[in-house]
Amino acid sequence: xxxxxxxxxxxxxxxxxxxxxxxxxxxxxxxxxxxxxxxxxxxxxxxxxxxxxxxxxxxxxxxxxxxxxxxxxxxxxxxxxxxxxxxxxxxxxxxxxxxxxxxxxxxxxxxxxxxxxxxxxxxxxxxxxxxxxxxx
Amino acid sequence: xxxxxxxxxxxxxxxxxxxxxxxxxxxxxxxxxxxxxxxxxxxxxxxxxxxxxxxxxxxxxxxxxxxxxxxxxxxxxxxxxxxxxxxxxxxxxxxxxxxxxxxxxxxxxxxxxxxxxxxxxxxxxxxxxxxxxxxx
Numbered sequence: 001x002x003x004x005x006x007x008x009x010x011x012x013x014x015x016x017x018x019x020x021x022x023x024x025x026x027x028x029x030x031x032x033x034x035x036x037x038x039x040x041x042x043x044x045x046x047x048x049x050x051x052x053x054x055x056x057x058x059x060x061x062x063x064x065x066x067x068x069x070x071x072x073x074x075x076x077x078x079x080x081x082x083x084x085x086x087x088x089x090x091x092x093x094x095x096x097x098x099x100x101x102x103x104x105x106x107x108x109x110x111x112x113x114x115x116x117x118x119x120x121x122x123x124x125x126x127x128x129x130x131x132x133x134x135x136x
Numbered sequence: 137x138x139x140x141x142x143x144x145x146x147x148x149x150x151x152x153x154x155x156x157x158x159x160x161x162x163x164x165x166x167x168x169x170x171x172x173x174x175x176x177x178x179x180x181x182x183x184x185x186x187x188x189x190x191x192x193x194x195x196x197x198x199x200x201x202x203x204x205x206x207x208x209x210x211x212x213x214x215x216x217x218x219x220x221x222x223x224x225x226x227x228x229x230x231x232x233x234x235x236x237x238x239x240x241x242x243x244x245x246x247x248x249x250x251x252x253x254x255x256x257x258x259x260x261x262x263x264x265x266x267x268x269x270x271x272x
Contacts, residue, residue: 003205065240065252067210069139069203074210076240076252088258102238102254104201104212116201116212118238118254122224 001110003068010073010105013112014061020053022046030111037116056083064100071107076100088121095131099123137246139204146209146241149248150197156189158182166247173252192219200236207243212236224257231267235259 001009013028031042040048053059058081065076079099083092099120106114137145149164167178176184189195194217201212215235219228235256242250 065208067203067205067208067240069205072201072203074203074238074240089261100252100254102210102240102252104203104210104238116236116238118236118256119258120254121257122255125225 001070003070006068006070006073007066014063017061028112030108030113033113035115056081058082072104074104076102090124090128097124097127137206139206142204142206142209143202150199153197164248166244166249169249171251192217194218208240210240212238226260226264233260233263
């Protein structure tokens with residue numbers, strides 16, 4: 001897979017998520033996919049994403065930066081969204097938060113196989129602290 | 137800069153950090169460097185790293201994964217270390233913790249210019265919770 005092909009495939013994956021087009025997810029995600037070291041397979045991957053959208057109805061994935069180095073692509077994703085209740089254990093409760101996620105994806109058979117993701121939890125904590133300051 | 141040159145330069149930078157060879161840092165870090173959106177310059181960058189080693193005497197940077205796509209390189213770093221006191225606001229207090237950092241580096245003039253880093257704080261929280269459980 002060339003670098004351009006990898007980028008195009010990855011952008012197709014992100015579009016698929018933003019459309020919540022779950023029947024198409026298998027075009028992008030390997031049946032033996034893992035996420036942060038947990039083997040969850042395609043069905044577990046889909047369940048994880050469906051839960052994300054349940055918890056965060058206005059969830060939208062924006063690509064801020066890419067580093068494509070086949071068979072690996074690293075992506076910095078940006079989010080501006082409104083989790084209903086707790087998120088990463090934090091009491092967001094319908095507040096609007098902005099944060100980034102830095103993720104490495106390793107591909108196999110032309111599909112996302114291993115995902116190593118870190119979400120900027122500290123940034124959300126800082127915003128919640130600011131919200132509560134405002135309320136005082 | 138080719139992909140191989142970028143990787144070699146980045147590995148030189150990580151070696152420089154692990155040697156705490158601060159006089160050589162300017163070979164790798166741009167004088168106008170920024171870290172997570174803050175313009176800190178080379179001197180601020182060095183001060184940040186020196187403080188990291190003060191806070192974590194056994195700090196050691198290990199490259200777990202790279203995605204080189206000039207002028208950007210993304211790195212997943214792995215740490216196993218013993219922060220003396222608090223770390224990211226967490227009461228580690230001399231406990232041994234393991235965590236990852238996913239970082240994007242944009243290069244300019246052959247040097248690290250913009251750094252966008254996320255440390256896996258949730259992983260450390262999970263380990264501290266385990267330590268306190270063990271103590272109960």
